[in-house]
Amino acid sequence: MTAVRRNVWALGTEADPWHPVLRGYAHAIRAMQQRPLTDPRSWRYQAAIHGISNAVTPGGAPWNQCQHASWYFLPWHRMYLYRFEQIVRSFLPSDIDPDEWALPYWDYSSGAPGHALPPAFRTPTAPDGSTNPLFVGARRAQVNKGNPLPPGITDVSAAMAEDLFTRPGIGGSTGFGGPRTGFAHQGPAFGQVEAQPHGPVHVWVGGGGGLMTSTNTAALDPIFWLHHCNVDRLWEVWLSEAGHTNPTAASWRNRPFSLRDAQGFAVSMQVDDVLDPVAQLGYTYDTQLVVVAREGAPRMPDRDRPVLVGANAEPLELDRRGGEVEIEIEGLTERTAAGAPTERIYLDLADIEGETNPGIVYGVYLNLPADATEVAREDHLAGVVAFFGVELTTPQGAAASDETAHAMRYSFDVTALVDRLRAAGTWAPDRVRVSLQPLGEEPEPADALAAPPPIRVGTFGIYQG
Known part of the structure; x- marks a missing residue:
């Protein structure tokens, strides 16, 4: 049965x-x-x-x-x-x-x-x-x-x-x-x-x-x-x-x-x-239906491995307020038209380490205005990161399972987002600002008092391919 x-x-x-x-x-x-x-x-x-x-x-x-x-x-x-x-x-x-x-x-x-x-x-x-x-x-x-x-x-x-x-x-x-x-x-x-x-x-x-x-x-x-x-x-x-x-x-x-x-x-x-x-x-x-909240970027056929066209100069340490880096870009090919079948653009967050998870989910935004409304923020959202398992990225945390520590990495296809920013006139071909900000409500009282060690994001990379 x-x-x-x-x-x-x-x-x-x-x-x-x-x-x-x-x-x-x-x-x-x-x-x-x-x-x-x-x-x-x-x-x-x-x-x-x-x-x-x-x-x-x-x-x-x-x-x-x-x-x-x-x-x-x-x-x-x-x-x-x-x-x-x-x-x-x-x-x-x-x-x-x-x-x-x-x-x-x-x-x-x-x-x-x-x-x-x-x-x-x-x-x-x-x-x-x-x-x-x-x-x-x-x-x-x-x-x-x-x-x-x-x-x-x-x-x-x-x-x-x-x-x-x-x-x-x-x-x-x-x-x-x-x-x-x-x-x-x-x-x-x-x-x-x-x-x-x-x-x-x-x-x-x-x-x-x-x-x-x-x-x-x-x-x-x-x-x-x-x-x-x-x-x-x-x-x-x-x-x-x-x-x-x-x-x-x-x-x-x-x-x-x-x-x-x-x-x-x-x-x-x-x-x-x-x-x-x-x-x-x-x-x-009982059902295999799902509700898709927002349109995902259409996938393209496999191409050569994407090429790094920009990266941050210094690592970012994230606290409860989030953080921001600026990436200088060189060699990013202009797409001929929004949605055209050409190379994809990716944002990678890599070399991520931390001793404990702060219990915060961060939104990852490109070129987010300082005064953006909640609705406007959605227009700049690349995705979210939660760092689940980050305690295993350090040698101390990995030792609990007799494993070799691995730094964490996320990747986002931001092709459609870059197209939207270009159309809105808020995309520059030589640099991009990446912001990580907590999602949802204000921290709970107990969370606000705590100060766990920060999450360290070593590398922000823009890739094309």
């Missing part, structure tokens, strides 16, 4: 949020939380498979295994969700059929009401008066109040506009799914769907010091699993478009990873084992 993963907002209302799927999920979490960290079926052990810091790993435990900034990002998380889902089924109450139960997904890109945290995750008390295991205090306060996520954070248009699963990504996109790597707990560069919406949703929900903000604690928040079900669904949506295919390379398809099954025993799965959710894993989604 094929289980159906449903939109969580179709499973209840503000007045009555406790659909059996969510009631069963809460029941299972409570049971898993009562088991010790060393039990493979416990809540903390399962979360540690994704990431954990400052803990002695039991012999053979597959902890700190999550794949990020890598072409294994999507298949590894699919395996992880599948095995976790099986464990949850083993803890469901007797009145819920485990064969019919499936993890729901949170479609935060669908607009109201779905762009807010589901009601069952916002109330500290369960219907029977006990503590609600779906509620986590270590989230952004506005999220737990039911405030909507900003559309700039949940936008999927750039990911859906990408036509290849993987690209080299040296000055330009790394594809929908991420760059070719080996095992990568934190790899060199994000694929488009990981860059947005995946990372920004993590950091926006967690906020400063929240569980979702760090790879080492994210899976302790029950909403994590619904977030990743949605990312997994987006993979299926992307594949449903004509011409979109998964990699065929044996190094991708035959890569094995270790997890734990419903009985807690070690199990190995290869990427090739999870490419057909229905036939291989026995689940499907």
